[in-house]
Amino acid sequence: MGLLSKKDLKLITDPLADNNPITIQVLGICSALAITAELKASIVMSIAVLFVMGLGNLTISLMRNIIPPKIRIIVQLIVVATLVIIVDLVLKAFAYELSKTLSVFVGLIITNCIIMGRFEAFALANGPIRSFIDGVGNALGYAVILIIVGFFRELLGSGTLLGFKVLGDPIEKTGVYAFGYENNGFMLLAPMALITVGIIIWVQRSRNTSLIEDN
Amino acid sequence: MEHLELFFKSIFVDNMVFATFLGMCSYLAVSKKVSTAVGLGAAVIFVMAITVPLNWLLDQYILQEGALKWLGEEYATYDLSFLSFIMFIATIATMVQLVEIIVEKFAPALYNSLGIFLPLIAVNCAILGGSLFMQSREIASLDLAFNYGVSSGIGFFLAILTIAAIREKIRYSNIPAPLRGLGITFIITGLMAIGFMSFGGMLTGGDEEETTEKTAIVTPSENNTIEISKEEAIELANNEKEIIE
Numbered sequence: 001m002g003l004l005s006k007k008d009l010k011l012i013t014d015p016l017a018d019n020n021p022i023t024i025q026v027l028g029i030c031s032a033l034a035i036t037a038e039l040k041a042s043i044v045m046s047i048a049v050l051f052v053m054g055l056g057n058l059t060i061s062l063m064r065n066i067i068p069p070k071i072r073i074i075v076q077l078i079v080v081a082t083l084v085i086i087v088d089l090v091l092k093a094f095a096y097e098l099s100k101t102l103s104v105f106v107g108l109i110i111t112n113c114i115i116m117g118r119f120e121a122f123a124l125a126n127g128p129i130r131s132f133i134d135g136v137g138n139a140l141g142y143a144v145i146l147i148i149v150g151f152f153r154e155l156l157g158s159g160t161l162l163g164f165k166v167l168g169d170p171i172e173k174t175g176v177y178a179f180g181y182e183n184n185g186f187m188l189l190a191p192m193a194l195i196t197v198g199i200i201i202w203v204q205r206s207r208n209t210s211l212i213e214d215n
Numbered sequence: 216m217e218h219l220e221l222f223f224k225s226i227f228v229d230n231m232v233f234a235t236f237l238g239m240c241s242y243l244a245v246s247k248k249v250s251t252a253v254g255l256g257a258a259v260i261f262v263m264a265i266t267v268p269l270n271w272l273l274d275q276y277i278l279q280e281g282a283l284k285w286l287g288e289e290y291a292t293y294d295l296s297f298l299s300f301i302m303f304i305a306t307i308a309t310m311v312q313l314v315e316i317i318v319e320k321f322a323p324a325l326y327n328s329l330g331i332f333l334p335l336i337a338v339n340c341a342i343l344g345g346s347l348f349m350q351s352r353e354i355a356s357l358d359l360a361f362n363y364g365v366s367s368g369i370g371f372f373l374a375i376l377t378i379a380a381i382r383e384k385i386r387y388s389n390i391p392a393p394l395r396g397l398g399i400t401f402i403i404t405g406l407m408a409i410g411f412m413s414f415g416g417m418l419t420g421g422d423e424e425e426t427t428e429k430t431a432i433v434t435p436s437e438n439n440t441i442e443i444s445k446e447e448a449i450e451l452a453n454n455e456k457e458i459i460e
Contacts, residue, residue: 023397026240026243026244026397027240028240029236029239029240029243030236030237030238030239030240030340030344031236031340033236033239034235034236073308073337073338074305074308074309074312077304077305077308077337077338078301078304078305081300081301081304081305082301084300085297085298085300085301088297088300089297103351104344104347104348104351107299107300107343107347108237108340108343108344108347110300110304110343111304111338111339111340111342111343111344112340113240113338113340116338189412190233190234190235190236190408190412191233191405191406191408191409191412192405193236193405194236194401194402194404194405194408195401195402195405195406197401198394198398198399198401198402198405199402201393201394201397201398201401202391202393202394202398203393204393205392205393205394205398206393209392209393211393212392212393212395213395213396213397
């Protein structure tokens, strides 16, 4: 990490825990929850957001002095939309099945509040390199939560990880001696994503009491 | 009948917030007080009623494969659907600005109550999501698209109003400190989503033929989870009611 100064390093490490975009800043939840039923989809979504955020922050930061403040939201939306179209076309070309699973949620990266939030809060006021690092850091913070949620939902919901069988077949099928696990189909449904994130927030705030909100 | 079915389906079964998680950010951020929640909800209904039909027209006459036929035969093979993200978001952003200016000019009272929420809405996933779902579900006509926009907006309104009411009450409860605020809101939303899942049977229930058709299409593994989930959903919804009472 000799390349980065201490201040820049903080831009990456901060969003991973104490200033996490999902659990602390409450941004970008929309697309985060709907696609986490499978670990693979979560990972692909994280990579897509990483790409869009890094380059988007860089672009906005380079243009920050020439964007008229009044129409900045439209300019930001167009930049993100262009990047998202690239992601969408790449996904359709190289991972068609996955792009079907993600369906409209790739498009919804455009309105992902993390991206707009970081543009507004950081890229419009900072230089391109720091903005790029900030974008990558926040995307990684988003990825951490997505991957944790995706891991537990796929493991408990279908007994697999990335499509490989981890928890065995139900007891009836394998006999007494095998390690039996009955899939909890409920984990695959939408509400459990919310409850899983709720539990992550609980764990995080129990460990770091300074984050607790006062009602 | 088609209209009525779409209307109830978009409000309850495919509720924006509880079934597809759209508009979560503003749902969590603006739901601390009932009065502000009502303002945002109304603004969402308003904007969706305008943007979904508009994007439907764009989709039908410009973006879809073969949609440019009206320009002449040589354009009939064009497929511009890869541009739909940028077109939809541009429409939404400009419409929001336009609506803001018009409302400010002609209905100052409405502007005072909706005004601050209108810019927020341009980046609300529910609005773009409405248009994208309209496209992917292949809604057939303009009036159905309008219906879909309004009823999805009402679904969002309902969701944000209930959570705001619950959050106002829950302030007086003794919640474990780390769960306060955001954590408990997530969990309540999860429970409410479970409750809303029980509406899933509303449109298919009773009609035997339709249900058999639907289960035939669903793959075995999915079928399994749905069965489990419905029983559990009803049970949990009952539990939830008890807890609330």
